[in-house]
Amino acid sequence: MTTSMEELLPTTRRALLHRIAAAQAEGRAPSLVAAVVRGGEAVWHGSRTSVDGHGPDENVQYRIGSITKTFTAVLVLRLRDEGVLDLDDPLEKHLPGTGAGEATVAQLLAHTAGLAAESPAPWWERTPGSLRPDLADVLGEQPFLHPSGRRFHYSNPGYTLLGALVEELRGAPWEDVLRREVLEPLGLHRTSGQPQAPHAGGWAVHPWADVMLPEPSEDLGRMAPAGQLWSTTGDLARFAVFLARGDDRVLSAGSVREMRTPAAPAEPEDVAAGTAYGLGMQVQHRDGRILVGHGGSLPGFLASLAISVEDDLAAVVLSNCTSGPAVAAVGADLVRIVAEAEPRLPEPWRPLPEVDGAVLELAGQWYWGTQVHALRLTTDGGVSLGPISGNGRRSRFRANGDGTWTGQDGYYAGEPLKAVRRPDGSVSHLDLGSFVFTRQPYEEGAPVPGGVDPEGWRGIQ
Structure with a gap:
């Protein structure tokens, strides 16, 4: 991997090195390696x-343990994007006879299918993995512990099912599909199902003495899509x-944005901890920023991948x-250190290359009842709408090409927005999912739901 011409400052590099040195010493780890990515390139590596x-x-x-799940999720999303499956499809439609076929593909991706966390002893x-040659051996006699779709319950067998789904629909082993469709296109030549030299050995460190015990390195067989992979900080x-x-x-x-979006109902403790789960990716609120990625562990190994999209930073440990x-x-902490020491420079402001006059006419103040909102044109050709000050419902909207827009996030995600015009072509109001936004609060003559008192605004009588 090439190194960015914009190197990190010496003080930043020193702070990063100190952080991993403290982690290795205090955690009594045989070794610890890390990398930081900024601007799409690796800018620091330490060990x-x-x-x-x-x-x-x-x-x-x-x-890398369960970071493998994110790779498996990518393969499933590829099948969805190709139209081979729908995320709302029950597993039974594509992989019959598992005994867990009522779970949907989306529920398996988001750990909301209700399956057990682990396979039977x-x-x-x-x-x-040879002890569990068939899916029935992975799922056991009672695969469901909770009703499907009701709660988040992390499930390793769920990702075994997704790996089997990939194999069924692609007609090839999971790892072969992964290599062909993800690893090779992205240049991840040091990521593999089996260790390839040079590789680290896995160790258990005695909790009360500075001595170690080697951990076995098993081929997980059917469970491979949940945690088999080996990789490097570079990959x-x-x-x-x-x-x-x-x-x-x-x-x-x-x-990939969809993968990063929370898709599972959070447990109370998860809400308190600021954690959620998307489609094969964990979502964390930490140090005032959103981190997406995944963690991983198998006997002898620990792994973490954390990405701050807003800061354009990522860290691998x-x-x-x-x-x-x-x-x-x-x-x-590695993300935080760089973000605070060398905050991302905003992109230069640039005027729009062109603008539709009919859309520009809509920019400015609008009122939902008495609450003042602002509609702004965005650089991607859409618009945004939200309160001018304070908290409230705000969303970005994607242009549909026919003079209407669709909400992309927040309360109005998926909701339709359109400008309603009078017979003479002038704008009467905005209609947002049945909400009426007018140019004046409770504007006279506007189709405000429930009507407007004909006596108008007044003081205390």
């Missing part, structure tokens, strides 16, 4: 290790750029121990 003179670089593989992460840095910007060879910017360093916190 700390217990072996003198040996610092793993961005090409050394570590096992023995623990799948530390035993050979995951590239993957982070893709998850932030999209790549039409793999998934569009709109589809990998370690080869079963527990110890809080890699998710480290990743969030």
Whole structure:
């Protein structure tokens, strides 16, 4: 990976190094490697290790555990974008006979299908996948613990089903499909199902003594789509750029944005912690910013991928121990350090290349009842509408090409917006999902629901 010409400042690099050094020492990790991405390129790589003179670089593989789920989700979204399936399809439509077919594809992606968190004993992460050759072995006799769609309950078997769905619809093994459709187009040549030298060994560190025990490295078999992959900070840095910007060879910017959007009802403790889950991606509110990505762990390894789309920053943290360093916190801190020390420069203001006069006519103040709103033209050809001051419902709207718009976010997501004109062509009001916005508060003669008192505005009588 090339390094940006805009290098991080020495003080920033020192702060990043200090953070991972503290994590490795305090977490008693055999090694810890990290990378920071800014502006679509890796701008920093660091490592700390217990072996003198040996610092793993961005090409050394570590096992990434559940970050694998994000790769699997990309494959499923590709099938959706091609029209092969719909996210609301029940699994049974495409993969019959699993015993969990009532769950929809979207529910499996968002961990809301109600499936168990783990496969039946023995623990799948530390035993050979050959013990679970069939989906029935992964799901067990009672795969559902909760009603489908009612709550978020993280499920590793759910992603086994998604991997099987990919295999069924592509007619090829999950890893072969992944390599052909994602890894090769994105240049992730050091990401693989089996470790490829150079790679780190996985270790368990004794909780009360500075001694270690090697962890087994199992082929997870059917469970591979939930946690099999090995990767590097270099490859995951590239993957982070893709998850932030999209790549039409793999998934569009709109589809990766959909992956980053919360899709699961949050549990009360998740609301308190500021965490949510999209379609194969975790969403966190931390240090005043939204971080998307995923964490991962398997015996002997910890991994974190954190992306701040707004700051155009991402961080990757990998370690080869079963527990110890809080890699998710480290990743969030690396993003915060750069964001605070070297905040992103705003793009230069530029006037629009062209503007539709009929749309420009709508810009300015509008009233919903007595609340004053502003409609503004946006650089992408759409408009935004929201209160001029304070909190309230605000959204961006995409132009539909016929003089109407569709809400993209917030309260009005998916809602239709149109300008209603009088017979002479002048604008009467805005109609937003049945809400009437007028140029004056409760404007006389406007079609305000419930009408307007004919005596008009008045003081105390």
